Amino acid sequence: MKTLKTFLVTTLLSSTLFFSCKNAESEAPAKSTFDLATAKTEIEAANKLTMDAFAKGDSVAIANMYADDAKLMFTGMPAVVGKAGIQSVFGGYIKGGVSKIELKTNEVWGSEDLLAEEGAVTIYVGEQIVGQEKFIVLWKKIGGQWKIIRDIANSDLAPQPAN
Numbered sequence: 001m002k003t004l005k006t007f008l009v010t011t012l013l014s015s016t017l018f019f020s021c022k023n024a025e026s027e028a029p030a031k032s033t034f035d036l037a038t039a040k041t042e043i044e045a046a047n048k049l050t051m052d053a054f055a056k057g058d059s060v061a062i063a064n065m066y067a068d069d070a071k072l073m074f075t076g077m078p079a080v081v082g083k084a085g086i087q088s089v090f091g092g093y094i095k096g097g098v099s100k101i102e103l104k105t106n107e108v109w110g111s112e113d114l115l116a117e118e119g120a121v122t123i124y125v126g127e128q129i130v131g132q133e134k135f136i137v138l139w140k141k142i143g144g145q146w147k148i149i150r151d152i153a154n155s156d157l158a159p160q161p162a163n
Contacts, residue, residue, distance in 0.1 A: 034112035039146075040105060043117055043139060046146055047103040054101045057094045063087035066148045067140060073152040075133075100124040115139040115146070121153065132156045 046065060053061035063083045066072075072080040072089060080089055102122040109116045116138055123131035135153035139146045 036108060036110070039110070039112075039115055040108040042146055043108055043115065044105050046139075047105060047119075051101055051103055054090075054094070054098065057099075059087045059091035059094055062090045066151070067142055070147070070149050070151065073150070075154045097125040098123055098130075099126055110139075113141050120156075 050062055050065050053059075053065075063086045066083055066086050068083055069081065070083070070086060072086050074089070077089075080086055101124065103119060104121075105117055105119045107118045116136060119135055119137070121131075121133045121135060122129055123133070133153045133155050135151065137148055137152075138150040140149045141147075
């Protein structure tokens, strides 16, 4: 009887331990499908759309690259918040003769929801380079698309002396 009792207790304990152990595979967190190299390619494609819009003189398309509450922070002007103000700024550049920009993405960091881009922009009037700047842009995934939420840039050129 003692042997049967020992057998039952041992079996019961073994079964409890076996069935109470968690399967590590089923408990593993789902792997993210986010790939930073793919995200960088997507940002470069968005920048191409911006360059194309500049070449067409389309400030509406440029502003649509930005989130509704985006903030633009460029040298020599107060920060501009919102698409209407951003469209006005770029419309002013276009009316002022800016005919083309070249955007170059140097690096991208972030996650599937928020990216930081470091890059450079060359600004043209006709074929003449009138500005070379560096920038940091924050991109946020909104409705499945990357939208700019913050854009800050400053010139690589030395300040002009005051007259």
